[in-house]
Amino acid sequence: MLARVSTPPTFKRLPRAVREQQMLDAAVKVFSRRGFHAASMDEIAEDAGISKPMVYAYLGTKEELFVACLHREGTRMMQAIAGAAAPDLPADERLWRGLRAFFGFVGAHRDGWAVLYRQARGEQPFAGELAAMRTRLVDVVAGMLDHALRAEGREVGETELEVVAYALVGATESLADWLADHPDADPEKTATRMMNVAWLGAGQLLRGTTWRPPAS
Amino acid sequence: MLARVSTPPTFKRLPRAVREQQMLDAAVKVFSRRGFHAASMDEIAEDAGISKPMVYAYLGTKEELFVACLHREGTRMMQAIAGAAAPDLPADERLWRGLRAFFGFVGAHRDGWAVLYRQARGEQPFAGELAAMRTRLVDVVAGMLDHALRAEGREVGETELEVVAYALVGATESLADWLADHPDADPEKTATRMMNVAWLGAGQLLRGTTWRPPAS
DNA sequence: GAGCATACCTACTCGTGCGTAAGGTTACGC
DNA sequence: GCGTAACCTTACGCACGAGTAGGTATGCTC
Structure with a gap:
């Protein structure tokens, strides 16, 4: 009073x-x-x-509030990425646009999304929420790879595909963290670097080149 | 009584x-x-x-206890990896052995290490502890790449190297999570898959092949 | 300008879980 | 056989923070 x-x-x-x-x-x-x-x-x-x-x-409640945050930020990100993905482009072009949109988003919401993401990974109650988003991402990437493969007449086991997609998503998240921790780094450039690793690696795989363990 | x-x-x-x-x-x-x-x-x-x-x-205290866990498990893992890395082998052989040791370790300690790792990422007090381990890993990988590059007479900026190493470590962690969530998956096979993505991608980079963004 | 809904507040309860004080018990040296 | 030091216990203090009860102001409608 x-x-x-x-x-x-x-x-x-x-x-x-x-x-x-x-x-x-x-x-x-x-x-x-x-x-x-x-x-x-x-x-x-x-x-x-x-x-x-x-x-x-x-x-x-607090948990509901956190989930609301997760949803809002997640939706924003998905929209940013989806907006950049024209489905009738060649695979590398689509991948490139998706990556650029993603890193652009993270760059613009450094302490927003990347850290929420980090948070949600550990906490039991939200593992599900996050796993769902991650799975969607993995599926999108796997779908893209599969599409590109079939276009070249090749085919690969489902698990194989999933694992490669998983690795790519993991690498991308890792670079997103790196970007979030380096405020003066350029999102565009980061996307290019990711594209290098992803596309050269995946591209080789698509072409049928594989690495085999030595006989040890 | x-x-x-x-x-x-x-x-x-x-x-x-x-x-x-x-x-x-x-x-x-x-x-x-x-x-x-x-x-x-x-x-x-x-x-x-x-x-x-x-x-x-x-x-x-509870925090000290958690750090102690982190240290013990981290040390065990580092030893498992270090034990497999003979420094005078060719780069791909070293990478392969390191990956195999790593996934072997995670496979053997599924709910042990991988989950602690997930935990520590979010919680503020331990971000430092974990970042240190991660940095050591990144440095090792970056050093390996650099070594291989120089052997071929090529050279790349430091940041460039760090970022690629970051991506590889991220992809590896991601697959470790995948492995932890799939109890019947084979660590050896997972290592091979990781090697495929990593080595084909990194190998291309080493050879000087790079992907360039389209003029958009 | 009475009534009603919506926005907003202060000031509590209460569970949970970290960390500790104070005391009991076993082994071992001498 | 007796001190002493290490091992181990029960039982508590206490802070912190989620969630709520109950009340006040504001604006909109007729």
Whole structure:
């Protein structure tokens, strides 16, 4: 009450949709800085310029809030990538565009997405959420490889394909981390480097060249 | 006291070194099942067949305990890999042996190491610990690539090298996760697959072949 | 300008789990 | 056979943070 006197005009009453976005912004920021567990609802509320019960009223429990963050950021990323992927282009062109979009997105949301991603990997409750996104990505990549293979009349076992896709996605994530940790690095250039590793490696595989273990 | 009567011979007094290993075993098990935060010291103590204050007396706080786990498992892994790396072999042979040792290790410690690794990525307090191990790995790989490059009279910028190494390490970790999630998958085969992607891709790069972005 | 819904707050409860104090028991040296 | 040191216990203090109860202000509708 006493404090109220000094801040009468500060409290703007805002519509729900706006406040929800502010809360999500704050949540992403705090979660990414502190990690899921170390982040407190109080801090998120304070950072959003609002009180804690409002967060509960709008976004639910802490876990639900985190999932909401994951969804918003994940959806944004998927859209950014999907927007760049014209399905009737040659495989390397599609891969290139996808990678460029992906690294562009990570570069623009450094502490946003990459760190949420890191977070969600460990925490049991969200392993599922994240695994789903990852699986979608792997499937997309595997599909692309498969498509390119069939176009050349070749074919490869399903597991084989999945594993290669897994490796590529892993390499890409790893470079995304690297990018997030190097604020002055160029996303475009990073995408090119990834493309080099991925395409030369995968390209060889597509052409039927394989490496065989020595007889040891 | 009453309970004591029914269990007089149960309590073996064991030397510190033995108990410490038992505690670490239990800690690795519980941390990997529950995750760092969800794991409770009580459960770890119970699983080790000992009471909580003993854990504190020997291994210190929860964070210190986790770091101790990380160190033990990390050291074991590094040794497994180092033991397989004769420095005077050709680069692809060395890479192959390293990968085989690595996947062999992960295969043998599925819920041990791979999951701790996943854990440590997110949690702020351990980002440093893990980053150090990762950096060592990246340096080893980068050194190998550099060595192979110079042998062919070629040379590449330092960042370039680091990034490629980063991508390879990321892809390898990703496959390690895949392996940990597929209990009946063959580590040897997984290593071969990784070798395919890595070596064909890196091999091309070594030979000077590079992919260039289209003029868009 | 009464009524009603929505935005928003302060100030609590309560569980959980880290870390510890204080004391009991076994082995071993002398 | 007795001290002493290491081993091991039960039982607690205490902080922190998720989630809530209950109340106040604001604006919109008729």
